[in-house]
Amino acid sequence: MTVTDVNTAFAAEKTRQLDTARQQQRAFQARIDRGEIRMIGADRYKVLTGWDRGEVFTVTRNTQGQIDGIIAQHGLDERADGTIALYASSPAWHGLGQIIPGGTTDIDEVLALSGLDFKVTTVPALYEWQGEMREHADQRHTVRTDTGAALGAVGRKYCPIQNRQGFEFLQELVGRFDVVWESAGLLRGGKRVFISIRLPETVTVDADGINDIVVPYVAVMNDHSGQGQFQCVVTPWRPVCANTERFAVRDAVTRWAVRHTAGATSEIKEARRTLGLSVQYFEHFAAEETALARTDIAVRDFHDVIGDLWPLDDDATDAKKTNFAARLGTLDERFRTETERVGRTAYAAERAITGYLDHVAPRRPPKSMTEEVFRATAVMEGADDETKSKAHRRLLTLTRA
Structure with a gap:
């Protein structure tokens, strides 16, 4: 039996990342090369994978230009006595x-x-x-x-x-x-x-x-x-x-x-x-997620679900066809990543779609907001909740096929 406490896993992953980055420059560069992190400014990087994807941190260097520390942006305020709030x-x-x-x-x-x-x-x-x-x-x-x-x-x-x-x-x-x-x-x-x-x-x-x-x-x-x-x-x-x-x-x-x-x-x-704070709610939720986890699906089925969520008309313009292909490619990549952890299942498909909506789907922020802030606001306000619910319901139909 595995207890998934994401908080413990996050701490372990963070410790591993910090230790690896401190050990040698090559390890840090390897993470960049693998697409796990990317530079977004002068010695500022954004995490693209893992428990802390989306986090931004800054590296510090010694006089020889080697990494000697990492400062994560925890974002917490200080209290009046100087301690963290x-x-x-x-x-x-x-x-x-x-x-x-x-x-x-x-x-x-x-x-x-x-x-x-x-x-x-x-x-x-x-x-x-x-x-x-x-x-x-x-x-x-x-x-x-x-x-x-x-x-x-x-x-x-x-x-x-x-x-x-x-x-x-x-x-x-x-x-x-x-x-x-x-x-x-x-x-x-x-x-x-x-x-x-x-x-x-x-x-x-x-x-x-x-x-x-x-x-x-x-x-x-x-x-x-x-x-x-x-x-x-x-x-x-x-x-x-x-x-x-x-x-x-x-x-x-x-x-x-x-x-x-x-x-x-x-x-x-x-x-x-x-x-839904009741035992019945948690039982119902667990039953649905279990059904998804036990339902193997082919890539074709996954593509059918994507087509239902983002339909492409027969007379779509070339630009729309290009956008559809780009979205499909990104979702396929996220699906492959999820299948490595939980198998090629409807559960993996749901996580791929949810992750795409939260972290990758194109956003057009107003001039007063950065894309990162606008994306976080969209998540908090549940901008994609309807699409996520539709994906969940659509994937559940495969469990009864």
Whole structure:
């Protein structure tokens, strides 16, 4: 039996990557040559494969130009005392933060250790016009009450969901007030925060085959900038930094989100229903994934599914045909990678399609956003959820063929 705790696997993979890169220049160059990482700027690289694909890091060099260190962009803020704004029940891969082995149930302690012990309020949005200060009647700014730092611009009906409310929401969601907190942290100056707990249930995929036991967490991601919702996800990732927060959202089994309005976090029944926090839900999910894992499919079947998701008309232009061929080639490559791990199955096909949508599918970001930020936003807002659900349903039809 294999227990797939992606958090442990991530830490092991990260340690291996760092050790390899430090050992010799040739090993680092070999990773570039194999397409595992690529340079995106002066000594800045992006990981293209593995648990931490999408992460950006910087290498440092000695006077001879040899690699002597790697600095990963964990993205965590610092607390007032200079320590990192992170609480965790076990050490994170980057060795940062305040660790309480085995965790704690004390909300106040976690708020203090993680740097989340502040409130958010809204203040009038003012602007200067011809030497006179005026107020924008339909807009306000979110501000930290401890430092006065501005977090974002919001509408006048916006009602901040406080950090403590995130903890209380998770307690009510699972119906327990002795919850052991797994992690909590602060990103982008307090604009984003995360909190997570581990669920007692586990999901076993194909017990008699690949026998993957997925450890699920419930995580809350709250946005104080006005650019995102308060959202809760069931995920295999325990967020401990900017990268794993992104992974938690990307690989969420299911999600529930609500806008920042008065009484928003009181919708516990709806959240429970949407997230499916029940034994029956996990059993149903495991059964479907197991069915996919036990269904062998040919490349032709995989191509048929792709054709259903992205149909190509008979009279399509040459440009559309070229784009279709490029997408097909990329998906085939991802499918081959997944089949090496779990076999040529519908399970591998689903992971290939989901990975393509999250990391590769072309995006056209507005001028105000980089492609990376725009892609992350699309994942958080579930822009491709409908396509992913359609792929899942379509692949399930093959299990009954």
